[in-house]
Structures are given as C-alpha cells and as structure tokens.
Amino acid sequence: MEKQIKEKFNDEVLQEAMQRYGIADDQIRLLDGFESFIYEFERDHEAYILRIGHSLRRTVPLIRGEVDWINYLADRGASVTKAILSENGELVEQIDDESGGHFLATAFARAKGKPPGRAEWHASLFETYGQALGKMHALTKAYEPIEPTWKRPHWDDTIMLEVEKFLPASEAIAIEGFHALMQHLGTLPKDKETYGLIHQDAHGGNFFVDETGNITFFDFDDCAYSWFVNDMAIVLFYAVSWEWERDVPAFTREFMTHFLRGYRRENSIDAAWLGEIPYFLKLREIDLYAVIHRSFDVNHLEHTWDIRFMRNRKYKIEHDVAYIDFDFESLAAHV
Numbered sequence: 001m002e003k004q005i006k007e008k009f010n011d012e013v014l015q016e017a018m019q020r021y022g023i024a025d026d027q028i029r030l031l032d033g034f035e036s037f038i039y040e041f042e043r044d045h046e047a048y049i050l051r052i053g054h055s056l057r058r059t060v061p062l063i064r065g066e067v068d069w070i071n072y073l074a075d076r077g078a079s080v081t082k083a084i085l086s087e088n089g090e091l092v093e094q095i096d097d098e099s100g101g102h103f104l105a106t107a108f109a110r111a112k113g114k115p116p117g118r119a120e121w122h123a124s125l126f127e128t129y130g131q132a133l134g135k136m137h138a139l140t141k142a143y144e145p146i147e148p149t150w151k152r153p154h155w156d157d158t159i160m161l162e163v164e165k166f167l168p169a170s171e172a173i174a175i176e177g178f179h180a181l182m183q184h185l186g187t188l189p190k191d192k193e194t195y196g197l198i199h200q201d202a203h204g205g206n207f208f209v210d211e212t213g214n215i216t217f218f219d220f221d222d223c224a225y226s227w228f229v230n231d232m233a234i235v236l237f238y239a240v241s242w243e244w245e246r247d248v249p250a251f252t253r254e255f256m257t258h259f260l261r262g263y264r265r266e267n268s269i270d271a272a273w274l275g276e277i278p279y280f281l282k283l284r285e286i287d288l289y290a291v292i293h294r295s296f297d298v299n300h301l302e303h304t305w306d307i308r309f310m311r312n313r314k315y316k317i318e319h320d321v322a323y324i325d326f327d328f329e330s331l332a333a334h335v
Contacts, residue, residue, distance in 0.1 A: 005054045008097045009037060015168035017052055017105040020093045034295075035221060041108060044173055047110035049218070052095075055102045057159075058221070060092055064102055065150035066220050067091045069143060070108075074140050079132045079207075081218040092291045110193060111218050113210035120209045121242065124260045130213050130262030133202060133235065137228045138267040140196040152197055155226035156182065160200075163286055166294035173318040178286050184279060188227065194273065196230040197309035200224050229273040235259070240324060241305065252326045260334040272282035281323040282296045289313055 014037075018028060021041070028050070036053040053063070067083035068091075074082040084107050086093050093105040116125060145151050153160055163178050189195075189288040199220060201207075206219040236256065243251040264267070290305055292298060301307045315321075 005056055006139055008054065008099065008101070009052070012097055013052065013097070013103050014039075016095050017093065017103070020090075020095075020105060021048075021050060021107050022087045022259035023050065027076060033235075037056035039061070039301050041107075049108045049110050050105065051108070051220070051221075052103050052105050055104060058104065060094060060104060060149075061100075061149045062152065063092045063106060064147070065145050065152045067106060068147075068150055069152070069223060070215055070220050072143055073136055078136050078139055079214065079216045080136070080220070081107050081111050081145075081216060099330070100294065101267070105224050105282075108218065111208040113208035113216065115116060115160060116204050116207070116209045116215075120213075123254070124213060125209065125215070126255050126258035128213060128215055129207075129235070129261035130259035131265050132207075132262075133199075133231060134216065134266030136199065136217070137196065137231070140198070141192050143197060149197070153224050155224050155230065156186075158222065160222070160224050161287055162294075163290040166290040168255070168293065171314075173291075174314070175291065176316060177282075177320060181279060181286070182281055188276065190227070193250060193268075194229070194270070195227050196225065197223055198228060200219055200225050200226060200231060200234060202231060202235055204242070205238075227276070227280075228267070229269065229276055230280045230283075232259075232269075233264070233277045234284055236277070237281055237284045237323065241309070248324060249326045253331075255333055256331055260331065264335060269328070271335050274328040274331050274335065277328045278322055278324070282320075285313075285323050286317060328335070 018025070018041075022043060023041045027043065028039050031038040031040055031049075033051075035057065036051045039050040039052075041048055041050055070080055070083055073080045076077055083091055085091060086105075086107070091106065095103040095105060097103055110279050157159070158165075164175055167175055199217060199222070201219065201222040207215045207217045208217050236252065236259075239255050240251060288309065292301075292310060296306065298310060301310060
C-alpha cells in the first residue's frame with residue numbers, strides 16, 4: 001500500500017464506513033490487506049468483507065466497473081463473491097479524507113470455506129481451479145458494463161503497470177527488459193475468443209475452498225482487459241511458489257495438465273497461446289519486482305515469501321532467465 005494512503009487513514013474513516021454498511025463495533029475485525037484496508041464483519045448472521053481503498057489508487061467509476069462485472073459473473077453461476085449494497089443502496093461509498101480525496105468503501109459476501117492448504121493442493125483442486133477460471137472467461141466474452149464510463153482499464157494502463165514509476169534508476173536493465181517485453185506483447189492479436197476482462201490476480205490467496213472442494217474467487221481489485229492466457233499464467237506463477245522445494249518443471253506439468261483439463265470443460269484455448277505463457281510469467285515477475293521495491297525496503301525484507309522471491313531476482317531479470325524452465329508448447333495435447 002502506498003505510504004500516503006496509510007497516513008490518511010484513521011479510525012474516523014473506519015467508523016464512517018461501518019455506519020454506512022450498518023456494522024456494529026463488536027461485529028468487525030481487521031484482516032490482512034496489501035493494497036486496501038480489509039475487514040470481516042457480520043450482519044444479520046451472515047459474514048461479509050469490507051474493503052476500504054482510496055481514490056489515489058482507484059476512481060469511483062473503476063470500482064463500480066469492478067463490482068458490476070463481479071455481480072454479472074455471480075448472477076450467471078460463476079464462483080465469485082457478490083458485492084452488496086450499503087444502507088444507502090450504494091455499491092461504492094465515498095468518504096471524504098479532508099485533503100481533497102476520498103476513501104472508497106465496498107462490501108462483499110464472504111467466500112465459503114477457507115484458504116487452500118497442503119491437504120487441498122492436489123489434482124482434483126487443480127481441475128476445479130481450471131474449470132472455475134474457464135467459466136469466468138467464457139462468461140466475460142458477452143459482458144459489457146452497464147455504464148460505458150465504468151469500463152475497466154486494459155492490462156497496459158499505467159494504473160495496472162507502474163514498473164518505471166517504482167523501480168529506481170539502478171534498475172535500468174530491468175526497465176529495458178520490460179520495454180522489450182511490452183513491445184512483444186503489444187503485437188499479440190485481440191479478439192473476443194482470446195481477450196476480455198480477467199481477474200488478473202487469481203492466486204491461491206484470492207480464493208477459498210469449501211468442504212465439497214468447490215472454490216470461490218474474491219479480490220477483483222486488479223481486474224482488467226487482457227488475454228485469457230495471461231490470467232492462466234498468473235495462476236501458474238503463484239502456484240509454483242508453493243513448490244520451490246520440488247522439481248518445478250515436473251510440478252508445472254502436473255499442475256497445468258489438470259488445470260487445462262478443467263479449463264476446457266468451460267472454455268477453449270488455441271494451443272498456439274501456450275507459447276506465450278513465458279512472456280506473461282516474465283511480465284508478472286517484473287511487475288512484482290517493482291511492487292516490492294515500492295512497498296518495502298528491499299535490503300531489509302521481513303516476509304518469507306518476499307525474501308524467497310527476491311533472492312537472485314535482479315540477476316534473473318537482467319539475464320532474462322525464464323521464471324519457469326519448461327516447454328509450454330508440450331502441453332498442446334491438453335487444450
């Protein structure tokens with residue numbers, strides 16, 4: 001989260017947001033949040049999530065576009081958490097920050113189940129994962145926002161990719177590599193069958209698994225127009241982060257075989273797109289590298305995942321080392 005947003009937030013903002021969603025003091029608790037302030041609350045014996053962001057990061061129309069798409073998907077059977085109305089009948093509540101901006105509060109149904117653990121991390125879940133994402137992609141092909149001004153940004157919008165803004169001058173080689181990558185991705189074709197609104201952050205921290213093995217996605221804050229294969233690459237990017245102690249290429253084959261089997265139950269993908277996965281993996285790698293530079297002191301990291309990701313990352317990016325050393329075109333038989 002950007003420092004200036006943290007500094008503007010206070011208990012008065014939280015209390016105002018609670019009032020607008022009818023939340024009692026003893027019915028709310030703070031959860032972890034990376035880009036927004038996230039809370040869990042209970043109302044009428046049902047569990048919900050309150051998210052408080054800021055207009056410095058997302059505008060009201062952008063958030064309305066996000067929740068409009070989420071509810072469109074939910075109404076058509078996708079495994080997503082629906083946005084709910086405030087006491088005033090609003091999907092987005094604006095709270096003045098007294099310095100010319102606004103905190104923006106939105107609430108959602110809480111996903112059923114719990115985060116996936118080692119016990120759930122197996123072939124059956126991988127197929128369910130692929131099928132759930134495939135359904136979202138199939139449904140989004142017909143989606144249009146209720147209001148044109150609510151349209152979400154494309155993948156290369158500066159609010160989605162701020163690599164140059166957050167990387168210091170000492171990362172000139174990484175920035176140069178980013179430019180070359182963007183040039184390649186800019187040549188890829190876009191059509192309704194391959195390009196549309198995607199989650200763009202559908203990793204294991206952004207879905208829950210219930211007792212039946214079904215999954216429900218949440219946290220659509222980064223949703224944007226991009227290639228469906230980009231969504232799949234991001235899923236894989238984080239999936240292998242559970243498996244650094246294993247044979248990563250072997251896990252990649254295992255995961256993608258089952259994931260694609262589930263995906264094609266709901267949507268199709270031309271095998272030619274498999275060859276683009278390494279480029280989208282590299283895009284997420286550089287983007288995350290920049291975000292960590294923005295959010296933390298890279299010389300004094302505290303979280304295990306960040307430390308592990310950043311180990312030798314500068315060298316790997318500067319020498320264009322593949323994020324996953326794997327022949328993705330060998331998966332063609334599975335699409």
